[in-house]
Amino acid sequence: xxxxxxxxxxxxxxxxxxxxxxxxxxxxxxxxxxxxxxxxxxxxxxxxxxxxxxxxxxxxxxxxxxxxxxxxxxxxxxxxxxxxxxxxxxxxxxxxxxxxxxxxxxxxxxxxxxxxxxxxxxxxxxxxxxxxxxxxxxxxxxxxxxxxxxxxxxxxxxxxxxxxxxxxxxxxxxxxxxxxxxxxxxxxxx
Amino acid sequence: xxxxxxxxxxxxxxxxxxxxxxxxxxxxxxxxxxxxxxxxxxxxxxxxxxxxxxxxxxxxxxxxxxxxxxxxxxxxxxxxxxxxxxxxxxxxxxxxxxxxxxxxxxxxxxxxxxxxxxxxxxxxxxxxxxxxxxxxxxxxxxxxxxxxxxxxxxxxxxxxxxxxxxxxxxxxxxxxxxxxxxxxxxxxxxxxxxxxxxxxxxxxxxxxxxxxxxxxxxxxxxxxxxxxxxxxxxxxxxxxxxxxxxxxxxxxxxxxxxxxxxxxxxxxxxxxxxxxxxxxxxxxxxxxxxxxxxxxxxxxxxxxxxxxxxxxx
Numbered sequence: 103x104x105x106x107x108x109x110x111x112x113x114x115x116x117x118x119x120x121x122x123x124x125x126x127x128x129x130x131x132x133x134x135x136x137x138x139x140x141x142x143x144x145x146x147x148x149x150x151x152x153x154x155x156x157x158x159x160x161x162x163x164x165x166x167x168x169x170x171x172x173x174x175x176x177x178x179x180x181x182x183x184x185x186x187x188x189x190x191x192x193x194x195x196x197x198x199x200x201x202x203x204x205x206x207x208x209x210x211x212x213x214x215x216x217x218x219x220x221x222x223x224x225x226x227x228x229x230x231x232x233x234x235x236x237x238x239x240x241x242x243x244x245x246x247x248x249x250x251x252x253x254x255x256x257x258x259x260x261x262x263x264x265x266x267x268x269x270x271x272x273x274x275x276x277x278x279x280x281x282x283x284x285x286x287x288x289x290x291x292x
Numbered sequence: 293x294x295x296x297x298x299x300x301x302x303x304x305x306x307x308x309x310x311x312x313x314x315x316x317x318x319x320x321x322x323x324x325x326x327x328x329x330x331x332x333x334x335x336x337x338x339x340x341x342x343x344x345x346x347x348x349x350x351x352x353x354x355x356x357x358x359x360x361x362x363x364x365x366x367x368x369x370x371x372x373x374x375x376x377x378x379x380x381x382x383x384x385x386x387x388x389x390x391x392x393x394x395x396x397x398x399x400x401x402x403x404x405x406x407x408x409x410x411x412x413x414x415x416x417x418x419x420x421x422x423x424x425x426x427x428x429x430x431x432x433x434x435x436x437x438x439x440x441x442x443x444x445x446x447x448x449x450x451x452x453x454x455x456x457x458x459x460x461x462x463x464x465x466x467x468x469x470x471x472x473x474x475x476x477x478x479x480x481x482x483x484x485x486x487x488x489x490x491x492x493x494x495x496x497x498x499x500x501x502x503x504x505x506x507x508x509x510x511x512x513x514x515x516x517x518x519x520x521x522x523x524x525x526x527x528x529x530x531x532x533x534x535x536x537x538x539x540x541x542x543x544x545x546x547x548x549x550x551x552x553x554x555x556x557x558x559x560x561x562x563x564x565x566x567x568x569x570x571x572x573x574x575x576x577x578x579x580x581x582x583x584x585x586x587x588x589x590x591x592x593x594x595x596x597x598x599x600x601x602x603x604x605x
Contacts, residue, residue, distance in 0.1 A: 110382055132385035135482060136519055136529060137502055138474035139337050140383065141461055158475065160461040161382060 117168040124149040208264035244270030325360025331562035339381035353379040366568035373397035393583035407577035418586040424490040485521035494518040504531035530579030537569035
C-alpha cells in the first residue's frame with residue numbers, strides 16, 4: 103500500500119491511482135452549496151490513454167498516490183518493436199515498446215532526451231520536449247500564386263517521420279522549430 | 293504587496309464602517325460574543341477548528357456567532373449584529389477560506405420577507421443598486437434542471453446526473469435524496485443564480501431546514517430559509533428562527549448522530565444554548581452574510597485571497 107492523498111490536497115499535476123489505473127489531476131473544484139455536504143469536482147487524465155474524465159468526490163475522500171516516477175531518458179536506437187532508451191542518471195538501458203510510446207513516436211530522434219513516466223516499474227509514456235528543432239526531409243517546392251487562393255501552408259515530412267504543415271517558403275533540408283503539443287510549425291531555425 | 297491590494301484593504305476598512313452605519317441607522321446593536329468556547333455548534337457538514345493551550349481544555353473556534361447571539365437574544369438584548377472572523381476546517385477554494393469574516397444579525401419580530409429585503413439592502417451597500425428576483429427552491433429546480441424535486445425519485449436523480457455527465461461520489465445513496473439534490477444545486481443550479489439580478493432562493497425543503505422554522509406551503513413542507521446569490525456566488529443564508537427548545541435539541545442530537553455515521557467527530561452539545569432557548573428565544577429572523585465574498589464582487593475578484601489581508605495561500 104502506498105500513501106493516500108485527500109481531496110483537500112488534490113492539486114494539478116499530482117498522480118493518483120483510481121480504479122487500479124494511473125491518472126494525473128488536471129483540476130479540482132471545491133463545491134459547497136449552503137450548508138450541504140462539501141464535494142470536489144475533479145478532472146483527471148489517464149496517464150496511458152490521455153483520456154480525461156470528470157469525477158465527483160466527497161470532500162475529505164482519499165485516493166492512493168500512484169506509484170509513478172518521472173525520469174529523463176536519452177533515445178539510443180530504434181528496434182523493430184520498440185526503442186531503446188538510457189536513463190540519464192543511472193545509465194540503465196531499457197527498451198520501451200512502441201505501444202507505450204504511442205503518438206509520440208513521430209517526435210523520436212536519436213540522442214535526444216525525453217521525459218519518461220514509469221508506473222509500477224513499467225514505462226507507460228514518453229513525452230517529447232515541447233519545442234523541437236528538426237530537419238525537413240521532404241516537401242514539394244512552394245508554388246507561387248498558391249497564396250492568392252488563401253493557401254499558405256503545404257505538407258512536409260520531418261526527419262523523425264512526422265507529417266506536418268509548413269509555410270510555402272520552407273524548403274527541403276531546412277531546420278524548423280515545431281510545437282510538439284499541436285504539431286504546428288513555429289519558425290525557421292537559422 | 294501590490295498597490296491594488298493596499299487599496300482593497302483600505303476599502304475593506306471603509307466597508308466595515310459602512311456596515312456599522314447600516315446597523316446603527318436601524319437601531320441594531322453591535323455585540324462581540326466569544327469566538328472560542330468549550331461547547332460547540334453542531335452542523336453535519338461544518339467541521340470545526342480547535343484551540344489548545346497548556347491546560348487540558350479543548351476549545352472550539354466558532355463557525356458562526358449564532359449560539360452566543362441567541363443566548364443574548366433570550367436575555368432580552370433586542371436587535372443585535374456581530375461582525376467577526378469565523379473558522380471552518382477543510383474549506384479551501386477560490387470562494388472559501390478556513391478563516392473568513394461574517395456579518396450576522398437578528399431582528400426581533402421581523403417577518404421573513406422583511407428580513408430578505410433588509411439583507412438585500414445590506415448587499416447593495418457593497419455592490420450597488422442592483423434589482424433582485426425571488427425564486428423558490430422548487431421553482432429553481434424546475435427552471436434550471438426540469439426536476440420537480442417533490443415528485444422525483446432517487447433513481448431518477450441518479451439518472452439525471454448521469455445524463456449530465458456527473459458521476460456522484462461513492463456511497464452517496466447512503467445519504468439519501470438530499471445529498472443528490474445538493475449536487476444538483478451546487479453543479480447545475482447555482483451557476484445560474486444571480487447572473488443579472490441579485491437572486492433570492494427561498495423556501496428550502498423541510499429536510500434541509502437547519503435551524504429554520506418549517507411550515508406547509510400547499511403540498512410541500514418547506515423551511516423558512518433563504519439564501520442570496522449574485523454571479524453564482526452564495527452571499528447569505530437567512531432563517532426564520534426555530535424557537536422550540538425540544539425540537540432544537542432533537543436536531544442537534546440528529547446532527548451529531550449523522551456526523552458519527554459519516555465517520556466525523558461528534559461534538560459536545562451546548563447545554564447553556566438549550567437552556568437559553570428554554571428561557572425563550574423571541575420570535576425573530578436571523579441572517580449571516582459573507583463579508584469577503586461581498587468584497588470579491590465589489591472589486592471583481594475571482595479569488596477570495598485577493599480581498600483578505602494576509603491570506604495563507
